[in-house]
Amino acid sequence: MPLTVFQPHVRFGDPHVCSDDRHRLSLHHALYESLVCRDRQGTYRPALAQSWTLQEDARTWTFSLRTPLPFHNGDSLQAQDVIASLERARDPALGGELGTQGVYQSYLEGARFTALDAHTVRIVTAEPMADLLDLLVDIPVVPERVLADLPERPVGSGPYHLVEASDTRVVMDA
Incomplete structure (x- = not known):
């Protein structure tokens, strides 16, 4: 059954543009997944990463990816997808909205992303x-x-894939 969203202002937008627009984020969370998510109590839970570790230096994080995990287009999740998405999100040319310009870049500037194997990202x-x-x-x-x-x-x-998007309507299907 399709999910149709009508709002006076719906812009699906770029998933890697930093935003605190709750309407846009709710649409993105229906279509996309991240490495981790938060439950209703605010506890971090696995999403695309089935597990992760943090070294004592508090700088080195290792994420083991869920497998097999298909994207809506049939591609399987690979470590390189994670790295490319993180690289794109921190690209200063991408910008932000509602005062969020540079958030991802400032946090991730100087970070190194490495594929340890096809399903492990450091x-x-x-x-x-x-x-x-x-x-x-x-x-x-x-x-x-x-x-x-x-x-x-x-x-x-994510649980839905995009069927149609305009400035006033977004249709997704499970």
Whole structure:
């Protein structure tokens, strides 16, 4: 059954543009998944990452990805998809909205993203970052090969896929 959203102002937008617009974020959370999510109590839970560890240096994070995990276009989740999504999110040319310009860039500047294998990603931040998970909750992962098509043709792995989007209507289907 399709999910149709009507609002006076609905812009689906780019998933990697930092935003605190709750309407846009609710649409993105239906279409996309991130490495981690928060439950209703605010506890971090696995999403695309089935598990993660943080080294004692508070800079080195290792994420083991869920497998197999298909995106809506049939591609399987790979470590390189995570890395490409994080690189895109921190690109200063991408910008932000509602005063959020530069948020991802400032937090992730100097961070190194490495694929340890096809399903393991290591993130080493420039400084200790206890709140990295909080940031990762809102950075969706998309297949690397569709990044150039964003935001016009979004592909995610969430419970819904996009059927139609305009300035006043968004239709998704499960």
